[in-house]
Amino acid sequence: MSHPELVIRKAVWKGEEVDLLVADGKILDVIPSSDAMYEGAEVVAARGLLLMPSFTDVHTHLREPGFEYKEDIASGLKAAVHGGFSNIMCMANTDPVNDNAVVTDEMLRRAKTAFPEGGPRLFPIGALTKGLAGEELSPMHEMAEAGCAAFSNDGLPIKNSELFRRAMEYGSDTGKPIIDHCEDPYLAPAVGVNEGEVSSVLGLGAQPDVAEAAQVARDLLMAEYLDMHIHLAHISCRKSVDLIAWAKKRRVKVTAETCPHYLLLTEEALHGYNSDTKVNPPLRTADDVEALLAGIKDGTIDMFATDHAPHAAHEKEVEFMNAPCGISGLDSALSLTWSLVADGKITFETFVRMWTTAPCETFDLPLNSFKKGDPADFFLFDPSDEWVLNSKNMHSKGKNTPFRGQTLKGRVISHFLSGKKIV
Amino acid sequence: MEWRHKDLLDVTQLSKEEVQHVFETATYFQEINSRPVKKVPTLKGHSVVLFFAEPSTRTKTSFDMAGKRLSCDTFSLAKSSSSLTKGETLKDTALTLQAMNPDGIVLRHWASGAAQFLAERLDCSIINAGDGRHAHPTQALLDGFTLYQEWGSLEGKTVLILGDIAHSRVARSNLTLLNKMGAKVRFCGPRTLLPPYIKNWDAEVYTDINEACKGVDAVMCLRLQLERQQDGLLPDLREYSNYFGLGHKQIELANPDVKIMHPGPMNRGVEINSELADCEASLVLDQVASGVATRMALLYLYLTRKK
Ligand SMILES: [Zn+2]
Numbered sequence: 047m048s049h050p051e052l053v054i055r056k057a058v059w060k061g062e063e064v065d066l067l068v069a070d071g072k073i074l075d076v077i078p079s080s081d082a083m084y085e086g087a088e089v090v091a092a093r094g095l096l097l098m099p100s101f102t103d104v105h106t107h108l109r110e111p112g113f114e115y116k117e118d119i120a121s122g123l124k125a126a127v128h129g130g131f132s133n134i135m136c137m138a139n140t141d142p143v144n145d146n147a148v149v150t151d152e153m154l155r156r157a158k159t160a161f162p163e164g165g166p167r168l169f170p171i172g173a174l175t176k177g178l179a180g181e182e183l184s185p186m187h188e189m190a191e192a193g194c195a196a197f198s199n200d201g202l203p204i205k206n207s208e209l210f211r212r213a214m215e216y217g218s219d220t221g222k223p224i225i226d227h228c229e230d231p232y233l234a235p236a237v238g239v240n241e242g243e244v245s246s247v248l249g250l251g252a253q254p255d256v257a258e259a260a261q262v263a264r265d266l267l268m269a270e271y272l273d274m275h276i277h278l279a280h281i282s283c284r285k286s287v288d289l290i291a292w293a294k295k296r297r298v299k300v301t302a303e304t305c306p307h308y309l310l311l312t313e314e315a316l317h318g319y320n321s322d323t324k325v326n327p328p329l330r331t332a333d334d335v336e337a338l339l340a341g342i343k344d345g346t347i348d349m350f351a352t353d354h355a356p357h358a359a360h361e362k363e364v365e366f367m368n369a370p371c372g373i374s375g376l377d378s379a380l381s382l383t384w385s386l387v388a389d390g391k392i393t394f395e396t397f398v399r400m401w402t403t404a405p406c407e408t409f410d411l412p413l414n415s416f417k418k419g420d421p422a423d424f425f426l427f428d429p430s431d432e433w434v435l436n437s438k439n440m441h442s443k444g445k446n447t448p449f450r451g452q453t454l455k456g457r458v459i460s461h462f463l464s465g466k467k468i469v
Numbered sequence: 470m471e472w473r474h475k476d477l478l479d480v481t482q483l484s485k486e487e488v489q490h491v492f493e494t495a496t497y498f499q500e501i502n503s504r505p506v507k508k509v510p511t512l513k514g515h516s517v518v519l520f521f522a523e524p525s526t527r528t529k530t531s532f533d534m535a536g537k538r539l540s541c542d543t544f545s546l547a548k549s550s551s552s553l554t555k556g557e558t559l560k561d562t563a564l565t566l567q568a569m570n571p572d573g574i575v576l577r578h579w580a581s582g583a584a585q586f587l588a589e590r591l592d593c594s595i596i597n598a599g600d601g602r603h604a605h606p607t608q609a610l611l612d613g614f615t616l617y618q619e620w621g622s623l624e625g626k627t628v629l630i631l632g633d634i635a636h637s638r639v640a641r642s643n644l645t646l647l648n649k650m651g652a653k654v655r656f657c658g659p660r661t662l663l664p665p666y667i668k669n670w671d672a673e674v675y676t677d678i679n680e681a682c683k684g685v686d687a688v689m690c691l692r693l694q695l696e697r698q699q700d701g702l703l704p705d706l707r708e709y710s711n712y713f714g715l716g717h718k719q720i721e722l723a724n725p726d727v728k729i730m731h732p733g734p735m736n737r738g739v740e741i742n743s744e745l746a747d748c749e750a751s752l753v754l755d756q757v758a759s760g761v762a763t764r765m766a767l768l769y770l771y772l773t774r775k776k
Binding site for chain 1 (some may be wrong): 558559560578580581582583585586600601602603604638641664665666667669670
């Protein structure tokens, strides 16, 4: 056995008190806690904190290049590590759009510059079509080679179903998954608000859940017909959950994600016209929340994602209908989803699986499962630490979250990447 | 009655007693409006900004006259005539208005929630003169006051609101107010102009105008935005006026003493037959007169409230 350079002592993993040994930035061993001496190793006393493998977020918007005033790769990754994430997939709706290898290279270079000593891993998502315009396919092979982990037109879903089919076919040859933001743009002339009781009372333009579900149905049928995998982004409503469950029964190769806000808020949050509640797809109803939780329980929904969408304060502090959609999520996602564990709505195992194994297996990303040789990416988590989410303790430049001012429970105390302490 | 509200954003904020109090106050001002000299010194020294980010000559003139009859200084800020247009955000507009330190702001804005946005950021009273598709409380109060003057009470009456309900703040605010004052509300329009989830509203919903008109005590026509045809919500105006416009045949199905209302400006021959707009049963001009009295009452109540 090689010699550990780092020992995390008395951390709790799967209910057991353990010592974690790290060598060469990799997991050496996880053993029952002892008072053994490790000469030359740095020893960190975890004092009973929970040990967690670092999380993976398959859906963020880091805004660089082009919109650095909202967020840049450095600030986004900083929020990520403080939030418990080591793998970050970022969407292509930058300026210029990430629709060629030059932009992909540049994103990766900036991630490296932000953490020259090693930090969270960035996995750009390439655009499916040039300029996200939905007209011509992007050079996906070239982008896959440059380091894109998946392809998506997130935010601007392809209207033309024929072109979407070709994008799936061509993209599948790269071996990288295709992610679709499910929204029939014709059924959704207005965004950010669910068409329902609240929209009708507030007098806001809105989109029905059918706008999402109709496109979910199209994608599922397409994936079955082509016998190809499709990953469905930020699922928000019962109709979509039902359709995905139907498809999974037919062995369609589909995976799906949902976000913390769809599980913790409903359209009721829009009363008062707080533009931080404006998100696309929109917050839905209590019935939809129930369906999503059931879908998580029975495996219909595979993973969590933040859909981290930072915006500058002045952009959100406008008339509701003019405000951009999105919630800044990296800082609070872990605590918010932990509250589901604390409230008995999901199990601890589900919580960990949805943030680690499920996304990593789907997108073929490095995973720490505490087996010898795994990357030593992990954090210590205090489940009882109470803190108030505010603009100052958020590391993202985007302070736009409807959870601001709320008391959250559970926090990352320290975060190690490749065995190095980052937080 | 001591007025406890800082802002008038929506009629949902007002209790039945408070609405009644507005009606009684408006009755008093209506009397002043019938005097040869119509000006009283009640609000001397007060100032109100009329900020209309969406044009409306009618509502603006009504508020302007209401203010002037109470000796209140009114200042108009139209969107087109001010620097408040060129890319300036509503927040900056709010700060600019705050710096002028008025006692009240009457706001008309195309965005739902704009009045609440200002109310949360400014110390003075905000009176919502229509925000997006959300609310138009002063219109609802003046419509209610017009009927109150006719009937003495709205209790047990049935009022039909006809036309483009989906996009109408007048329909939303009137529903709330009429329900509050004990009247029953019916809505009628083509399905494309009825909001989704209308089934959960406290109203009977019709798509057949003849059924809808049976036995009603008043019909409120809404103004049809003529571009609804381009929005794909209507085939054309001819079909609309034939199937959803108020005509003589429908009026015969209503209660014999039926009243006809319209918030104006009217598309004669589209949502309402032109003769009906001018007939004995029409309260269209009464609404205009009630509008001034109601807005005088509101300016009075909001500007003289105990702070
Ligand atoms: Zn999206």
